[in-house]
Amino acid sequence: MDAIKHLQDAIRLATVSHSDPYETDWSVFREFGEFLLRAYPLVHEKLELIRINDFALIYRWPGSSQEKPLLLTAHYDVVAATQEDWEYPPFSGHDDGGRIWGRGTLDDKGSLIAILEAVNSLLDADFVPPYDVYLAFGFDEEVGGDLGAKEMAQYFQENKIHFRYVLDEGGAVTEGKTLGVEPDLAVIGIAEKGNNSFRFLFQGEEGHSSTPPQSTAIGKMAAFIHDVEQKPPKTKMTETLEATLQALAPYKSGAEAFAMRNPRLFFPLIAKILLKNKQTAAMLRTTIAFTMTESGSGHNVLPRTASCVANIRILQGDTVKGVLDYLGSLGHEFEIKEEIMVNEPTSISDLEGEGMLYTKEIIGKVFPGAVAMPYLMVGGTDSRYYDRVSDNVYRFLPNKLSEQELATMHGRGEYISHENFFRMIEFYTEFLLNLK
Numbered sequence: 001m002d003a004i005k006h007l008q009d010a011i012r013l014a015t016v017s018h019s020d021p022y023e024t025d026w027s028v029f030r031e032f033g034e035f036l037l038r039a040y041p042l043v044h045e046k047l048e049l050i051r052i053n054d055f056a057l058i059y060r061w062p063g064s065s066q067e068k069p070l071l072l073t074a075h076y077d078v079v080a081a082t083q084e085d086w087e088y089p090p091f092s093g094h095d096d097g098g099r100i101w102g103r104g105t106l107d108d109k110g111s112l113i114a115i116l117e118a119v120n121s122l123l124d125a126d127f128v129p130p131y132d133v134y135l136a137f138g139f140d141e142e143v144g145g146d147l148g149a150k151e152m153a154q155y156f157q158e159n160k161i162h163f164r165y166v167l168d169e170g171g172a173v174t175e176g177k178t179l180g181v182e183p184d185l186a187v188i189g190i191a192e193k194g195n196n197s198f199r200f201l202f203q204g205e206e207g208h209s210s211t212p213p214q215s216t217a218i219g220k221m222a223a224f225i226h227d228v229e230q231k232p233p234k235t236k237m238t239e240t241l242e243a244t245l246q247a248l249a250p251y252k253s254g255a256e257a258f259a260m261r262n263p264r265l266f267f268p269l270i271a272k273i274l275l276k277n278k279q280t281a282a283m284l285r286t287t288i289a290f291t292m293t294e295s296g297s298g299h300n301v302l303p304r305t306a307s308c309v310a311n312i313r314i315l316q317g318d319t320v321k322g323v324l325d326y327l328g329s330l331g332h333e334f335e336i337k338e339e340i341m342v343n344e345p346t347s348i349s350d351l352e353g354e355g356m357l358y359t360k361e362i363i364g365k366v367f368p369g370a371v372a373m374p375y376l377m378v379g380g381t382d383s384r385y386y387d388r389v390s391d392n393v394y395r396f397l398p399n400k401l402s403e404q405e406l407a408t409m410h411g412r413g414e415y416i417s418h419e420n421f422f423r424m425i426e427f428y429t430e431f432l433l434n435l436k
Contacts, residue, residue, distance in 0.1 A: 003117045003425060004100060004418070006039045008093030010076070010109045011102035017077035017140045019340070021147070029055045029139055032076055040116050042123050047135075052155055056148040059135040061119065062128075068164040069132035070435070071390065072428070074112035075141035075148070075169075075382055078104040085412045098418055105416040107409045108169050110424060111397065112137055118428035130435050134163070138382045144195075144341050149382035156389040163390035165355030167431075168383035170395020171375055173367050178403065181251035184370040186363045188356065189395030191240050191348040192377035192384055193286075194314035197340035198324075199307050200224065202333070206304035217306040218295050224332040225290050225308060233326060235275070235284040237267045238316050239348055240376040244283075245270065247373035282378040286315045286323055307337055313378060316345045346384045349392035359394055362434070366398065366427045398427035 013032045018024045033055065037044055043059070050058040063069070081090035081103040088094035088101040095101075104110070115135060138148035156162075171187030179185065202224065204217025215223070242263050249260035259266040274280040288310050295306035312323055320342060350356065351374055360372040383393045399405075399420045408414040 003113070003421070004095060006117070007100055007105070007110060007113045007416075007421065008095060008102075009035055009039065010113055011093035011100070011104055012091055014091045015077050015104075015139070016080045017143045019143045026055070029077075033057065036116070040120055043116060043120050046123050047119070050155070052151045053147050055139040056152050057135075057137040057139075058152055058155065059119075059137075061133040061135070063131035063133065064128050065131050067131040068162065068391075069134055070129075071134045071136060071163045071166045071386065072115055073136045073138070073149070073166060073168040073382055073386070074115060075108050075138035075145075076104070076112055077139050077142050077148075078107070078109070079142050079410050081412075081414075087413060090414070099415040100418070100421065101413075101415040103414055105414055106397075106399065106401075106405070107414070108141070110399075110416050110421060111169050114398075114421065114424035115428050117425045118432055121429060122432055127433065129432060131164075133432065133435075134161070136382075136386075141382045144380075145382045145385060149385045153385040153389055156386075161389065163386070165349075165353060166383055166386045166390045166393040167355065167359065168381050168386075168393065168395050169397045170377055170381060170383075172397045172406070173363075173370050173400040174406075175402070176251070176371070179248060181248060181371075183251065184367065184400065186367055186370040186372040186396070187375040188359055188363075188372060189377035189381075190243070190351065190356070190374045191316060192346050192380060192395070193316075194312075194318075194320065194343040194345040195380035195384075196312040196314060196320060196323075196342055197291075197309055198312065198336050199292075199309050199338035199340060201305055201307045201335045201337035203305055203335075205302060207302045209300045209302055212302060217303050220332065220334075221293070221295070221306040221308055224330070224334060227330050227332065228288055228290075228310070228327065231330065232288065233286040233315075233318065233323065235271045236315065236317060237264050237270075238283075238376070240316065240374065241283050243351055243374045244376070247371070251371065279378075282313070283376050284315075286318045287313045287378075288323075288327075289313075309340065313380075314343075314345050316348060316376075318345070320344055343380070343384060346387050346393070349394060353392040353394075355392050355394050358436070359396055359431075362427060362431045363396075363398075365430055366423060367400065370400075398424045 048060040090103040170189035202220040245260045245263040292309035296303045363372045
């Protein structure tokens, strides 16, 4: 089918983004835009295309009224991948008859192609949406979105375009047994943590390792890392977590159901349980993960400096300044050498907002029996930039995914099943067709 071929062709273009734009092969991104023109001529005939920074793509689908528009988003950049431990090469787009393999099938070219397939089929049927629908496709989401989504949001703001709500990638449909309930769970992100990365620099005495000081630059860095990991920020019950637990309560029984209906009252007990799993633990606090270190030039040379990078995901209720002040209070001497990425946590979208209720309605049609519920996105998406140009932002990936499939995002062996891909197209088609 054309849809599968289009996804295969999209995967075969290795649109790998890098933090340093000079390391990115922009010719592949240009080729991706040309591929979309060839694959979807009707979309490009009927929709207005605005390019931001050459590669960020905004499509405007004119509606039948001047009511507030809607925004659907996706991104087409991917993280790097090598062929090691992949059943099929990561940029092959191989179709084994039941699955399409390759980097980006789940994150996030599958969404982008599914959206365009839905739009194309509706255009072919002469469908006109009840108000303008915008599509915004980013090209650097994996490295922060500064050149893509951030600039597209600026374009919307400058042109006074304000959305009724935004729907981006996010939570998926998963088996409820992972949280101890019977039905499948369709989790919709209503907020996301602030995604930050800082490089911390530590000074030491340089010289020969045969006469070391009491603590070297590396030793000072190690002590800092140890203390941060042993003394993480405090846990807290947020509005988002409270909503998640209360949504689960009807599917529990006895004391467990009572505790989930009253999560603030039973927070110490609930926190103890959630901290046992790293996925749920991340919803309880601001997390600090050390991801890179750098120091030394020889096995017997004392380095003058040592540095480490910490990725800090800031929970609602905390701030960048507050977390940095907390790190400073631990008693270690350091300098913040580089602010790699700085983002406050997003606002929390309305649980009863139009977009939330409508997304739940379409989930009920496409994933019958699944329980749609709110949750906190602990990862980052482009949608954080659209807070300022929309009433609400929701995050949902219309796939039913196992834990194993979820683990392939940014990992080895990423694929999407035919069933999931066609269900995505069905979801976006139903979503657009039934807009009110």
